[in-house]
Amino acid sequence: MPESALERKLRSGPKPAETLDAFARACEVGIGAALNYPVQVSGSEQGEMTARDAVQEMAEGGMVLLLDAPDGGLGALIIPPDLAAGLIELLTFGALSTHPVSHRAATATDAAVIEPVVRALLGEVAARREGAEAPMQFGALLSAQHFARVMPEGALDAYSVEVMISPERAGRLWLLTTKPIPKEPEPDPEADARWRGGMAENVTGSTVRVDVMLGPLQVSLAEMSEWQIGTVLTLGIEALEAAEVQINGSEALGRARVGRLGGLRAIRLETDGDASDPTAPPEEPALPTVLPSETEWDNENGEDVPISPI
Numbered sequence: 001m002p003e004s005a006l007e008r009k010l011r012s013g014p015k016p017a018e019t020l021d022a023f024a025r026a027c028e029v030g031i032g033a034a035l036n037y038p039v040q041v042s043g044s045e046q047g048e049m050t051a052r053d054a055v056q057e058m059a060e061g062g063m064v065l066l067l068d069a070p071d072g073g074l075g076a077l078i079i080p081p082d083l084a085a086g087l088i089e090l091l092t093f094g095a096l097s098t099h100p101v102s103h104r105a106a107t108a109t110d111a112a113v114i115e116p117v118v119r120a121l122l123g124e125v126a127a128r129r130e131g132a133e134a135p136m137q138f139g140a141l142l143s144a145q146h147f148a149r150v151m152p153e154g155a156l157d158a159y160s161v162e163v164m165i166s167p168e169r170a171g172r173l174w175l176l177t178t179k180p181i182p183k184e185p186e187p188d189p190e191a192d193a194r195w196r197g198g199m200a201e202n203v204t205g206s207t208v209r210v211d212v213m214l215g216p217l218q219v220s221l222a223e224m225s226e227w228q229i230g231t232v233l234t235l236g237i238e239a240l241e242a243a244e245v246q247i248n249g250s251e252a253l254g255r256a257r258v259g260r261l262g263g264l265r266a267i268r269l270e271t272d273g274d275a276s277d278p279t280a281p282p283e284e285p286a287l288p289t290v291l292p293s294e295t296e297w298d299n300e301n302g303e304d305v306p307i308s309p310i
Contacts, residue, residue: 026124034120051151061103078174086169
């Protein structure tokens with residue numbers, strides 16, 4: 001015998017109920033508890049939406065509530081007019097009307113009446129998020145025109161669900177939130193120490209050019225035109241007493257005294273800091289000390305190696 005309709009129904013079993021996500025469940029529990037009245041939710045959706053696109057979804061006479069997030073972000077709760085009317089009726093009169101809703105602009109009084117419902121809903125939303133963060137807070141009632149100007153540009157996280165208190169008092173509820181700000185990772189002391197050690201090694205291992213400037217010499221163009229290989233330029237004795245030491249040709253390291261060590265020309269640093277001021281009198285050079293060598297520092301300003309005559 002062919003299978004009857006009743007047998008097919010018994011074999012297939014009851015149709016499974018729709019699984020509610022976190023936002024839908026928060027709406028069902030939060031709104032129902034605040035109203036002390038059962039509500040039905042369905043058709044939950046989640047995605048992204050810009051503030052300007054959200055304005056297109058708003059029905060005339062709906063409520064737009066600006067929300068403040070604990071991390072400094074913004075959010076918005078968009079309540080359609082029929083659903084908002086049902087919330088106000090239950091909170092004010094304790095009963096629902098079946099009359100059509102006149103689509104008028106929401107007032108601050110309307111927002112104040114449903115504030116307990118909003119607070120309960122946002123508390124349930126926060127409780128179902130990872131980390132159990134503090135809930136968002138109701139900030140202000142906005143018009144649809146001001147909403148797009150207040151909310152930041154770019155995509156917002158969008159959550160929506162159909163909420164029904166009665167067939168006449170129902171509609172799609174929207175929750176929009178700004179993208180969460182990523183948290184900076186906790187500093188790793190070991191990684192920081194490795195980075196600092198590598199940076200110090202790179203810096204100390206680099207090289208710089210050190211220039212020893214004996215001093216300026218002024219000559220006429222006529223004299224310079226007669227220069228040739230072997231020409232001798234005489235310098236004042238003070239040039240060897242206070243030569244300027246420069247790093248990379250610009251930054252002054254200090255002044256130095258020119259001499260000889262182990263048969264090589266050498267300098268001894270006498271001052272540090274900026275030695276570029278020509279008007280500053282040179283400090284009295286300290287008496288030379290014996291360096292780690294059998295040869296003592298020659299303090300005769302380099303005259304121990306005379307220049308051969310031309």
